[in-house]
Amino acid sequence: MRAMLPVWLAAVAVAAPAAVPFPVVRPGIVLSFPADHGAHPTFRTEWWYVTGWLRTDDGKDLGFQVTFFRTRPPVDQANPSRFAARQVLFAHAALSDPATGRLLHGERAARQGFGLASARIGDADIAIRDWRLHRAANGVWATRVAADGFALSLDFRPTQPPLPQGLGGYSRKGPQPQQASYYYSVPHLRVAGKVRRGGRIVAVTGEAWLDREWSSDYLAPDAQGWDWTGLNFDDGSALMAFRIRRKGGGTLWAGGALRRPNGNITALGPQDVAFRPLATWRSSATGAVYPVSQEVSLRLDGRIARFRLTPMFAAQELDARRGGMPVYWEGAVRTRGGRGYLELTGYDRALRM
Secondary structure, three states: OOOOOOHHHHHHHHHOOOOOOOOOOOOOOOOOOOHHHOOOOOOOEEEEEEEEEEEEOOOOEEEEEEEEEEEOOOOOOOOOOOOOOOOEEEEEEEEEEOOOOEEEEEEEEEEOEOOOEEEOOOOOEEEEOOEEEEEOOOOOEEEEEEEOOEEEEEEEEOOOOOEEOOEOOEEEOOOOOOOEEEEEEEEEEEEEEEEEEOOEEEEEEEEEEEEEEEEEEOOOOOEEEEEEEEEEEOOOOEEEEEEEEEOOOOEEEEEEEEEOOOOOEEEEOOOOEEEEEEEEEEOOOOOOEEEEEEEEEEEEOOEEEEEEEEEOOOOOEEEOHHHOOOEEEEEEEEEOOEEEEEEEEOOOOOOOO
């Protein structure tokens, strides 16, 4: 779930009328790999998003996020100028360290071309200057990012096939059928690599979650933002659940998917998913109040299953305003029998796509 339009890119969108309509997301997609790991440049926006838990060689837990976004501004794609912003890429990276109780983060942004940024078609290979996320021919994903105070050099080895979200990859996000994305996840990625924290480099292992989405019309006009979670469970099962919050309160849409240990997948609709806040945290930087601990309830096989999400620590807000990007909470969480991430958007102001 994670497409947030930078402030400076929103200005470009307002200034430049669309010359060519964006493709509409419709049911009936057949996901194709490795092609769908790569970019879909005709769609308005898409993202490659990895989060996970790491364990250092001395037994300490860390959380991490690496997200690359690609967006197509509504400009004339036939514009012959090399400087026309036909495709724009931006990225966020973050490290959650309980020893400090705060989030370290960095960001990058650049228009595609000029050796600054690229997003490959046909397989995953996304780069913005020295930041990169790519997939090798043997199926292993890798990322290399470096920001102020930390750096990540991590490999992600799939242990399960991709998990299509919604109806075979068509994931509804609102009351209108075109308010949707093409969406799949790769849970239970086995992680190995190194983390630099300050001047110290430590070896890490762990488990991660990859989300891939692309869309042209993601949020309804009366949507405020979303709550999303992706959870890897110890028994091999995996859960994605989300709700789109309505401006003024309440839930506009909800959904998700549960893959059980035997590989069977249960698609979850708006009547099957509920989020209930349990505890909040107020950011001193932005004033936003986030429900950082929540109970996620699922209607499964005629019964209700409940999962309490508890954050690694509360202060996991990613404040990217200095780079003209949005504010949101992206945090490592624990639950009964598993761990994962919780994302909370639209709590400081309504989210713009």
